[in-house]
Amino acid sequence: xxxxxxxxxxxxxxxxxxxxxxxxxxxxxxxxxxxxxxxxxxxxxxxxxxxxxxxxxxxxxxxxxxxxxxxxxxxxxxxxxxxxxxxxxxxxxxxxxxxxxxxxxxxxxxxxxxxxxxxxxxxxxxxxxxxxxxxxxxxxxxxxxxxxxxxxxxxxxxxxxxxxxxxxxxxxxxxxxxxxxxxxxxxxxxxxxxxxxxxxxxxxxxxxxxxxxxxxxxxxxxxxxxxxxxxxxxxxxxxxxxxxxxxxxxxxxxxxxxxxxxxxxxxxxxxxxxxxxxxxxxxxxxxxxxxxxxxxxxxxxxxxxxxxxxxxxxxxxxxxxxxxxxxxxxxxxxxxxxxxxxxxxxxxxxxxxx
Amino acid sequence: xxxxxxxxxxxxxxxxxxxxxxxxxxxxxxxxxxxxxxxxxxxxxxxxxxxxxxxxxxxxxxxxxxxxxxxxxxxxxxxxxxxxxxxxxxxxxxxxxxxxxxxxxxxxxxxxxxxxxxxxxxxxxxxxxxxxxxxxxxxxxxxxxxxxxxxxxxxxxxxxxxxxxxxxxxxxxxxxxxxxxxxxxxxxxxxxxxxxxxxxxxxxxxxxxxxxxxxxxxxxxxxxxxxxxxxxxxxxxxxxxxxxxxxxxxxxxxxxxxxxxxxxxxxxxxxxxxxxxxxxxxxxxxxxxxxxxxxxxxxxxxxxxxxxxxxxxxxxxxxxxxxxxxxxxxxxxxxxxxxxxxxxxxxxxxxxxxxxxxxxxxxxxxxxxxxxxxxxxxxxxxxxxxxxxxxxxxxxxxxxxxxxxxxxxxxxxxxxxxxxxxxxxxxxxxxxxxxxxxxxxxxxxxxxxxxxxxxxxxxxxxxxxxxxxxxxxxxxxxxxxxxxxxxxx
Numbered sequence: 039x040x041x042x043x044x045x046x047x048x049x050x051x052x053x054x055x056x057x058x059x060x061x062x063x064x065x066x067x068x069x070x071x072x073x074x075x076x077x078x079x080x081x082x083x084x085x086x087x088x089x090x091x092x093x094x095x096x097x098x099x100x101x102x103x104x105x106x107x108x109x110x111x112x113x114x115x116x117x118x119x120x121x122x123x124x125x126x127x128x129x130x131x132x133x134x135x136x137x138x139x140x141x142x143x144x145x146x147x148x149x150x151x152x153x154x155x156x157x158x159x160x161x162x163x164x165x166x167x168x169x170x171x172x173x174x175x176x177x178x179x180x181x182x183x184x185x186x187x188x189x190x191x192x193x194x195x196x197x198x199x200x201x202x203x204x205x206x207x208x209x210x211x212x213x214x215x216x217x218x219x220x221x222x223x224x225x226x227x228x229x230x231x232x233x234x235x236x237x238x239x240x241x242x243x244x245x246x247x248x249x250x251x252x253x254x255x256x257x258x259x260x261x262x263x264x265x266x267x268x269x270x271x272x273x274x275x276x277x278x279x280x281x282x283x284x285x286x287x288x289x290x291x292x293x294x295x296x297x298x299x300x301x302x303x304x305x306x307x308x309x310x311x312x313x314x315x316x317x318x319x320x321x322x323x324x325x326x327x328x329x330x331x332x333x334x335x336x337x338x339x340x341x342x343x344x345x346x347x348x349x350x351x352x353x354x355x356x357x358x359x360x361x362x363x364x365x366x367x368x369x370x371x372x373x374x375x376x377x378x379x380x381x382x383x384x385x386x387x388x389x390x391x392x
Numbered sequence: 393x394x395x396x397x398x399x400x401x402x403x404x405x406x407x408x409x410x411x412x413x414x415x416x417x418x419x420x421x422x423x424x425x426x427x428x429x430x431x432x433x434x435x436x437x438x439x440x441x442x443x444x445x446x447x448x449x450x451x452x453x454x455x456x457x458x459x460x461x462x463x464x465x466x467x468x469x470x471x472x473x474x475x476x477x478x479x480x481x482x483x484x485x486x487x488x489x490x491x492x493x494x495x496x497x498x499x500x501x502x503x504x505x506x507x508x509x510x511x512x513x514x515x516x517x518x519x520x521x522x523x524x525x526x527x528x529x530x531x532x533x534x535x536x537x538x539x540x541x542x543x544x545x546x547x548x549x550x551x552x553x554x555x556x557x558x559x560x561x562x563x564x565x566x567x568x569x570x571x572x573x574x575x576x577x578x579x580x581x582x583x584x585x586x587x588x589x590x591x592x593x594x595x596x597x598x599x600x601x602x603x604x605x606x607x608x609x610x611x612x613x614x615x616x617x618x619x620x621x622x623x624x625x626x627x628x629x630x631x632x633x634x635x636x637x638x639x640x641x642x643x644x645x646x647x648x649x650x651x652x653x654x655x656x657x658x659x660x661x662x663x664x665x666x667x668x669x670x671x672x673x674x675x676x677x678x679x680x681x682x683x684x685x686x687x688x689x690x691x692x693x694x695x696x697x698x699x700x701x702x703x704x705x706x707x708x709x710x711x712x713x714x715x716x717x718x719x720x721x722x723x724x725x726x727x728x729x730x731x732x733x734x735x736x737x738x739x740x741x742x743x744x745x746x747x748x749x750x751x752x753x754x755x756x757x758x759x760x761x762x763x764x765x766x767x768x769x770x771x772x773x774x775x776x777x778x779x780x781x782x783x784x785x786x787x788x789x790x791x792x793x794x795x796x797x798x799x800x801x802x803x804x805x806x807x808x809x810x811x812x813x814x815x816x817x818x819x820x821x822x823x824x825x826x827x828x829x830x831x832x833x834x835x836x837x838x839x840x841x842x843x844x845x846x847x848x849x850x851x852x853x854x855x856x857x858x859x860x861x862x863x864x865x866x867x868x869x870x871x872x873x874x875x876x877x878x879x880x881x
């Protein structure tokens with residue numbers, strides 16, 4: 039793994055952009071360039087700013103530069119029987135730690151082992167003034183100052199350029215098995231809700247094409263018992279299934295229609311929007327492949343207390359993310375102003391005006 | 393009155409409030425109970441106490457205060473340990489105590505929507521019949537309110553596995569200083585836009601007033617078992633903790649106490665602790681019966697091989713409660729052996745535990761102030777309790793200085809000045825050491841985005857640069873530690 043500290047040159051780039059009021063487009067491995075709105079501005083490449091700065095397995099914390107490849111980090115953790123609990127998607131081999139944190143996207147384990155921001159303990163950040171700032175830390179519990187580390191997680195680089203991140207990591211489970219069962223979408227959502235209220239060793243739950251899939255994690259005996267209780271059949275090569283869902287390599291994600299990501303209260307019954315569905319996160323994250331008008335998708339999703347993101351394809355000239363109520367958007371703008379007063383960092387990547 | 397306030401007469405101010413008389417306290421005898429929170433070393437009788445009963449009333453109070461530039465301090469149950477709810481002589485103390493209803497329990501999505509004055513433990517009690525509970529369990533959970541938990545990002549003894557408040561809430565409603573009501577977060581697993589829920593959690597009442605909280609509920613684990621291990625040195629106990637984590641085991645609770653804390657607790661509640669041990673560890677595992685059975689025997693073997701001189705398994709729930717009783721009573725137990733005690737809240741990377749404790753012990757002799765240590769060993773959160781007597785001249789000042797040095801030591805080893813109690817009034821000077829000028833300025837800019845006139849809980853949590861200059865201790869970078877006399881570790 040290459041160790042290279044580019045903090046100073048990156049700071050100079052941002053400070054220069056601030057002085058000249060010239061927008062920049064921050065990129066890591068460029069694996070998620072499809073996500074959000076394309077933003078104008080000179081590209082600032084963080085992918086060469088690499089290296090693990092601190093990792094002691096017994097502390098359950100890893101601290102690395104933002105350009106470090108996710109695969110490098112995950113391999114290192116694996117050698118120590120640990121993992122990133124939020125299972126970040128790898129949309130290509132080049133995916134970086136910074137990109138994973140800036141996008142805030144999590145894999146199938148999310149409802150069970152937490153989101154990206156749940157794992158974030160601290161960040162190094164270059165704000166829109168070109169200042170190098172550190173927030174949070176490398177300890178599990180830290181309530182000194184506002185939680186800027188978690189605020190910038192998922193902010194798509196609009197509040198600062200991430201230089202380094204420290205994350206809480208988890209022990210890798212002793213064993214993992216995947217079960218499958220023939221089941222309608224409606225029944226799957228009901229069963230997920232019932233199982234989630236029970237102390238079962240679940241670590242992923244999804245539904246596709248009249249089958250539900252469950253991942254069980256823990257000690258061998260605990261899993262055997264749960265399997266006995268649930269009575270489903272074992273899926274060979276289960277881990278490949280979950281990786282394909284996580285990285286969107288599964289055939290469902292190869293369609294040409296607009297791919298929507300609907301985040302809804304998990305027990306919400308099936309939504310009446312025509313299209314193909316893949317349900318993940320025990321009902322909480324629903325992928326919809328559909329050419330229905332954006333307005334219809336958003337209205338129906340909002341009516342159940344959720345929000346819809348036009349994840350891939352479709353008409354990307356209008357809002358990609360669910361529009362925010364005016365008072366909330368105005369607060370977003372004031373926060374953007376607080377971190378990036380000249381509006382030079384990834385302008386418009388998330389929303390127009392941010 | 394605040395220098396920018398345009399209304400300084402209390403009666404005039406009250407006359408302009410749109411609030412029933414029973415929601416207003418202004419007599420000295422009524423105000424006095426609010427003069428401090430759980431950190432009684434700091435006290436100030438408030439100018440006025442308001443006890444609204446509806447969200448509309450909170451909106452109207454804040455809008456009115458905003459209009460007249462009158463500062464506001466929000467208060468929940470008043471159990472906080474950092475002076476975050478310390479009132480102002482020239483401001484309104486806004487008590488949320490009357491917001492004490494559980495509004496809705498959504499069993500299908502495992503959520504409870506509650507008012508901010510609902511007690512932490514009351515939530516778990518309300519859903520216990522459904523086999524669910526709310527995980528964060530600060531030691532004050534029978535009294536502290538959920539609104540205060542969110543404002544402080546409260547922790548507890550199960551944080552390593554279950555996280556802090558921020559990991560266990562889904563949504564909040566806040567009233568901004570100008571009276572606007574905002575919904576933040578959602579009942580889904582995430583929301584569009586910036587993660588304002590995380591930003592609000594732990595913001596210590598500086599950004600908005602929380603008027604509703606939706607918490608996530610978890611299924612009660614099938615079983616929990618606890619081990620008690622005794623050690624002849626705290627270092628050995630520290631190494632054992634590292635070994636447990638390295639073995640891939642994530643305990644629900646992992647607590648350490650040193651000899652003074654052990655003896656105080658044992659004298660108080662007779663938990664059966666070996667009172668001649670230098671340190672004890674309590675290690676609780678929870679989960680399915682099969683999982684816990686396998687893991688508990690692994691931990692038992694590990695503790696023995698790491699040098700525990702005694703390892704005891706609680707054989708039933710009664711014994712388990714007894715093991716925990718000593719730990720949970722550690723603070724009051726120390727309160728029995730000393731007229732006053734001062735509770736610190738630093739977090740350190742666990743590997744520095746031995747060195748940090750030996751430095752604290754050395755300083756304890758220097759200052760002639762005994763220290764009992766209780767430690768959330770799993771997550772590195774250290775609570776040294778400094779024993780002192782406030783009636784002895786100069787002893788509180790010595791204690792504060794000693795405490796300040798402990799916090800700066802936590803920063804020096806890569807930790808933080810507060811793991812779960814918040815900065816409040818108490819640790820505001822140490823913020824100048826933990827953060828540099830630009831970082832503090834960034835905090836102030838964020839505050840401005842919510843509260844441009846600085847009227848919400850002014851003077852707490854984030855120090856002004858002027859205050860830091862006066863304090864005279866600057867943020868120190870890695871290579872220039874504030875304790876040159878100490879070896880670097």
